[in-house]
Amino acid sequence: RVSSDGKPPKFQPPPKPVIIDRKTKKEESRFLSPEFIPPRGRKDPLKYYIERKDMIQRRKVFNIPEFYVGSILAVTTANPLASDKSSRFVGICIQRGGTGLGATFVLRNVIEDQGVEICYELYSPRIQAIEVLKLEKRLDENLMYLRDALPEYSTVDVNMKPVPRMDHEEIPVNKVQVRMKPKPWSKRWERPKYNIKGIKFELPEHKMQAAQKWSQPWLEFDMLREYDTSKIEEKIRKELSEELEK
Amino acid sequence: MRLSVAAAISHGRVYRRFGLSPRSRLDLLRNLVTALVRHERIETPWARADEMRGYAERLIDYAKRGDKDERAMRMADFWLTEKDLIHKLFKVLAPRFQPHAGSYTRLLQIPNRDGLDRAKMAVIELKGNPLPPLVRPRRDSDRTLLNQLLKGYRQDAQRARG
Numbered sequence: 001r002v003s004s005d006g007k008p009p010k011f012q013p014p015p016k017p018v019i020i021d022r023k024t025k026k027e028e029s030r031f032l033s034p035e036f037i038p039p040r041g042r043k044d045p046l047k048y049y050i051e052r053k054d055m056i057q058r059r060k061v062f063n064i065p066e067f068y069v070g071s072i073l074a075v076t077t078a079n080p081l082a083s084d085k086s087s088r089f090v091g092i093c094i095q096r097g098g099t100g101l102g103a104t105f106v107l108r109n110v111i112e113d114q115g116v117e118i119c120y121e122l123y124s125p126r127i128q129a130i131e132v133l134k135l136e137k138r139l140d141e142n143l144m145y146l147r148d149a150l151p152e153y154s155t156v157d158v159n160m161k162p163v164p165r166m167d168h169e170e171i172p173v174n175k176v177q178v179r180m181k182p183k184p185w186s187k188r189w190e191r192p193k194y195n196i197k198g199i200k201f202e203l204p205e206h207k208m209q210a211a212q213k214w215s216q217p218w219l220e221f222d223m224l225r226e227y228d229t230s231k232i233e234e235k236i237r238k239e240l241s242e243e244l245e246k
Numbered sequence: 247m248r249l250s251v252a253a254a255i256s257h258g259r260v261y262r263r264f265g266l267s268p269r270s271r272l273d274l275l276r277n278l279v280t281a282l283v284r285h286e287r288i289e290t291p292w293a294r295a296d297e298m299r300g301y302a303e304r305l306i307d308y309a310k311r312g313d314k315d316e317r318a319m320r321m322a323d324f325w326l327t328e329k330d331l332i333h334k335l336f337k338v339l340a341p342r343f344q345p346h347a348g349s350y351t352r353l354l355q356i357p358n359r360d361g362l363d364r365a366k367m368a369v370i371e372l373k374g375n376p377l378p379p380l381v382r383p384r385r386d387s388d389r390t391l392l393n394q395l396l397k398g399y400r401q402d403a404q405r406a407r408g
Binding site: 222 | 308
C-alpha cells in the first residue's frame with residue numbers, strides 16, 4: 001500500500017502454515033480389539049464391565065498391539081526350562097477366539113517340515129512381548145484351512161525383520177488364493193458353511209456343485225440372528241479412551 | 247441307550263422349532279408376517295405369534311431405513327410374499343412408527359382354541375391400526391371410597407372458587 005501519514009507501511013505477517021493433522025483421521029477409524037465386545041446372552045453386563053477394567057489394567061502395563069488374522073507375529077513367553085528363561089515363537093495368526101481375559105490367538109508356522117501351532121492367551125502374565133512383524137488382513141476371519149494347504153503358505157521366516165508401516169496407511173488386505181493338498185482335508189472347506197474366499201479350489205465342477213447342496217440361503221434373511229455391535233462398540237470405545245488417558 | 251445326549255438338551259436355545267425344517271420354520275413365520283402386514287391384526291397360536299413378533303419388529307426397523315436401501319428392499323422382498331404389501335410397508339407402516347424406537351406390536355392371549363388340540367391362542371396386532379381397540383381402558387368405579395372423597399374435594403374447591 002502507499003504510505004499512510006508518511007509512516008512506514010504496516011507490517012503484514014506472512015500467512016500461517018496450514019498443518020494437516022493426520023492423527024485426527026485415525027481417531028475415526030480406531031481399532032477395537034474383538035475380545036472387548038461381549039457376546040450375545042443373558043449375562044449381567046457387570047461381569048463384562050469388571051473384566052474390561054482388568055483388561056485395561058493389563059494393557060496399561062503391557063502393550064498389546066493391534067493385529068488381525070493373517071498378520072505375522074513374534075511372541076516371547078517366559079519358559080522356566082529354557083536357558084535364558086524365555087522362548088520366542090514367530091508365526092502367522094490363524095484364529096482369534098474368546099472374549100474378555102481369556103482371549104486367545106493361534107500362531108502357526110512350519111519348522112523343519114513340521115507344522116506347529118501354538119495358542120497363546122493375550123492377557124496371560126507369562127507373555128513377555130508381542131511384536132507385530134507384518135500387519136495385514138486376509139480374505140477370511142479364520143485361516144484354519146492352512147492346515148490342509150501346501151506348507152509353503154504357512155512357513156514364516158523365524159528371523160524375519162519387522163516390515164515398516166506408516167501410521168495413517170490403511171491395513172493391506174492380502175488377497176492370496178491358497179493352493180491345497182489333495183483331499184481328504186480336516187474339514188470340507190468347499191462347503192458354503194465355512195464361506196472361505198481365500199482358497200483356490202482345484203476340485204472338479206460337479207464336486208463344487210454337490211457342495212452347494214448344503215447351502216442355507218435362508219440364513220441371510222433370518223433377522224434375529226444378526227448381532228448389531230455398533231452401539232456397544234461406541235460405548236466400549238469411549239470407556240477405553242477415558243480409562244487409557246488416566 | 248440314548249446315543250446323543252446333546253440332541254435332547256436345549257440350554258440357552260432361543261429359537262423355537264416349527265414345521266419340518268429350519269427353512270419350513272422361516273416360511274411359516276414369513277406367512278404370518280405377511281398376514282400381519284396385510285390385516286394388521288391376526289389370531290394364531292401363542293408360540294407362533296411370540297416367535298413372529300421379533301421378526302415383524304425387525305422388519306419394520308429395516309423398513310425405517312427407507313426403500314432406497316438395497317438390503318432393506320431385499321429383506322422386504324423375502325419376508326412379504328404378497329408384493330403389493332412392500333409398498334404398504336415402506337409408505338404406510340414405516341412413517342407410522344417413525345417416532346417410536348421399538349415395540350410396534352401388541353400380543354394378547356385369548357381363550358384356547360375350540361378344536362381338539364385346545365391350543366393356547368393369541369392375538370397379535372400392530373399398534374396404531376384402524377380397527378376398534380381390543381382392550382377398552384376401564385375407569386375405576388365412582389363408588390369407591392377414594393373416588394368419593396376426591397369427588398367431594400373437587401366440589402368443595404369449585405364452591406370455594408365460585
